[in-house]
Amino acid sequence: MAEKTITLVITRQDSPDTSPYEETFEVRYRENMNIISALMETQRNPYNAKGEKTTPVNWESNCLEEVCGACSMIINGTPRQACSTLVDKLEQPIRLEPMATFPVMRDLAVDRSRMFDSLKKVKAWIPIDGTHDLGPGPRMPEKKRQWAYELSKCMTCGVCLEACPNVNDNSDFIGPAALSQVRLFNAHPTGEMNAGERLEALMEDGGISGCGNSQNCVQVCPKGIPLTTSIAAMNRDTNLQSFKNFFGSDHAY
Amino acid sequence: MTENREFFYRRLHSLLGVVPIGIFLIQHLVVNHFAVYGEESFNKAAGFMHDLPFRILLETFIIFLPILFHAILGVYIVFVARNNTRRYGFFRNWMFYIQRITGIITLIFIVWHVWETRVAIGLGNAELDYSLMEGILSSTFMFWFYIVGVVSTTFHFANGLWSFLVSWGITVTPKSQKIATYATLFVFIAVTYIGVRSLIKFAYGI
Numbered sequence: 001m002a003e004k005t006i007t008l009v010i011t012r013q014d015s016p017d018t019s020p021y022e023e024t025f026e027v028r029y030r031e032n033m034n035i036i037s038a039l040m041e042t043q044r045n046p047y048n049a050k051g052e053k054t055t056p057v058n059w060e061s062n063c064l065e066e067v068c069g070a071c072s073m074i075i076n077g078t079p080r081q082a083c084s085t086l087v088d089k090l091e092q093p094i095r096l097e098p099m100a101t102f103p104v105m106r107d108l109a110v111d112r113s114r115m116f117d118s119l120k121k122v123k124a125w126i127p128i129d130g131t132h133d134l135g136p137g138p139r140m141p142e143k144k145r146q147w148a149y150e151l152s153k154c155m156t157c158g159v160c161l162e163a164c165p166n167v168n169d170n171s172d173f174i175g176p177a178a179l180s181q182v183r184l185f186n187a188h189p190t191g192e193m194n195a196g197e198r199l200e201a202l203m204e205d206g207g208i209s210g211c212g213n214s215q216n217c218v219q220v221c222p223k224g225i226p227l228t229t230s231i232a233a234m235n236r237d238t239n240l241q242s243f244k245n246f247f248g249s250d251h252a253y
Numbered sequence: 254m255t256e257n258r259e260f261f262y263r264r265l266h267s268l269l270g271v272v273p274i275g276i277f278l279i280q281h282l283v284v285n286h287f288a289v290y291g292e293e294s295f296n297k298a299a300g301f302m303h304d305l306p307f308r309i310l311l312e313t314f315i316i317f318l319p320i321l322f323h324a325i326l327g328v329y330i331v332f333v334a335r336n337n338t339r340r341y342g343f344f345r346n347w348m349f350y351i352q353r354i355t356g357i358i359t360l361i362f363i364v365w366h367v368w369e370t371r372v373a374i375g376l377g378n379a380e381l382d383y384s385l386m387e388g389i390l391s392s393t394f395m396f397w398f399y400i401v402g403v404v405s406t407t408f409h410f411a412n413g414l415w416s417f418l419v420s421w422g423i424t425v426t427p428k429s430q431k432i433a434t435y436a437t438l439f440v441f442i443a444v445t446y447i448g449v450r451s452l453i454k455f456a457y458g459i
Contacts (some may be wrong), residue, residue, distance in 0.1 A: 026307040077340060115446060165349060172282035205256065212334060213416045214349035216341045237423020239264065 004029040007049070007168055008038060009059055012107045022106070024049040024093070025057075035075060035082035035096065036061055039108075054182040066222060069157030071110045072099055079162040081222060099162045106195035115156050116243075118178035122201040125154035126191040139187035151184040151230065152222040160217035160227060174209025176217035186237070192211050196253045199234075199241040266326045267420045269319040270413045278410055282403075282444060285451040292383040302440050303381055303434055316386040320363065327356050355405040362402030383455075390456035411441035 005026045013020040023216065026094045027041035043056040061071035064083045071082040074097040076090055087094065102110035119139040125227075128134065140148075156179055161167045182198045185191040202208040217227040244252035260315040268381045287298040304310060338350050369389060373379040390396050415437040424433045453459065 037447070045338070067326075134449075162339050163337070165334045165346070167339050171333045203257065203260040205259045207260060209260045210333075211420075212349055213345065213419050214331070215345035216343060216344075219341070219343050226427070228419075228430070229427060230431070232422055232425040233417050235420055235423075236425060238260070239422055240263075242260070 006033070006038060008042070009044075009093050009095045010180055011095075012057065013098070013099040013104045014106065016103060016105055016111075016123055016196070022199065027231070029087075031088075033087040035073075035085045035087065035094070036064060036071060036089055037081065038094070039096075048191075057108065058106040060110075061252045068153055069112075069155030072110075072137045072144075072157040072162075073097065073138040074099060074162070074242050076109060079159040079220060079230050081157065084222070099158055101164075101167055102158060110158070112156065112158050115158060115161065115177060119181060120184050121154070121174065121204075122178050123194065123198050124178065124181040124185055126185060126188055127194060128190060140189050148184055151180055151187075151225060154225055155223065156178060157222065159220050159222055163216035163220040165211045165214050165216070171210055172206035174206055176211070176227040176231060179208055179211070181239075182223060183230040183233055192241075193253065195237075196241060199238050200245075202234060202238050203242060208234055211235075262326055266323055266330075266411075266418070269323050270410070271417050273315045275410050275414065278406065279444060279447075280393045282407075282448040282451070288383060288386070290367060295383045299381055299383075312324050313440050324360050324363075328360070331356060334419060335371040339343065345457065348412055348415075352409060352416070355409040355412075358405040359409050362398070364407065365398075366402065392450060396434045396452065396456045399452050403452060404445055404451060407441055407445040407448060411437045413431050 006029050008025045008027060011020050012023050012025055023049075025042050027038055027045070032039070039057055039059055046054055046056045048054045055123050059071060059073065059192075060066040061083060063070075064085040066081050072079060073080065073082055074095075075085050075101065076095050079099055096108060098104045098108045098110050100116070102112055119195070128137070156177060156230075157178075160177055164173070164175055166173045166174045179202065182202055186195040186198055199237065211231050213228075215228050218229075219232075221227055241252065243249075263416065269293045283297075283304055284298050288295040334349075334353060337352070338346050370379070370381075370385065374381050374385075379385050390399060415430075415433050418433050424430045
């Protein structure tokens, strides 16, 4: 009996400026393969299904346990992580495409810089550096810590931006991930001291007002982060902040 | 302050859709419903609205300007979206898409409707009474055009009410948003009934 193989139909692109094309690969099947190990076969044996020698497929991956977010791609029409997607659970042929929201660098590797730029824009960190020891920060209620922990699972993988109809070439919307991170850092007792700065970043062009409530993000998030709850909570906070800024408040920090 | 006005404009857009436009819509359809009680009843109610003090100011600031702003920014919002219901066929994504489609249909309908009624009356080419609507809706095509226009408007209003509750941070939890879906569905059915019922009366006299 012939060796069992799996078919990969991969949308490839040689460089950021060239046009994409499809290439089919037949790779040797092993038990418990994930998409990464299937792609590795194209490196080990860089021949396409027609038997022609080709370049190995390029992709990005790091942790291989769905916490780094680097290997997101569209697998049989669904944006998800290649590492946690098992070949045995997929229909054949397996179609792999790069995420369309981001600029393609090569093959399946995309440039997610816009997400990291958004995190910088909304100040998704807690400023604690000083010239002297500031001592311990205020404590956090356990109940709050529990939901905030869920938000901290975001790995900036880009799947929510890929699914969002309002994140595209026509719009500068920063997308759901960064909005939820503002909620996370504003929930932190020390981070809360700079809450206003983050909210004001969300009120800039391309900020929270770009959300059109399609709620695709919460459906597709691989970490199950309550993104739409975060967005609605940030809607409330940005509205209150704008009223405080306009009418005046001693609590608008 | 020319930059970063998007937040303000989008919030204003959301607010205007409900206050005053949504309130005006309900008032308009309820007053139309007098038609169901007979021609005289409608003419009396329409006459009362027509003879309100400061009518031109009320029309300008409660109806024309808010709708104009809502429509212009709305068309921009429609063109910013790249709809993807084919790949992501979730309920809310469909609502998002239909909200944009009904927005455009409603705009076309309102432009035609205002031209045919308010503008025609303003130019003295028509009289504000029962027979004006009776005449327009006696054509089967116009009847169905009005049905589509009214249902599209009431959908856009009811679903917009749902997004209003989210955009203003009133319904935050998934549970409250779900209840709001049912509540706005009820609003849709109720307001649609009020509107369509009068259309049937005008067109078929029943």
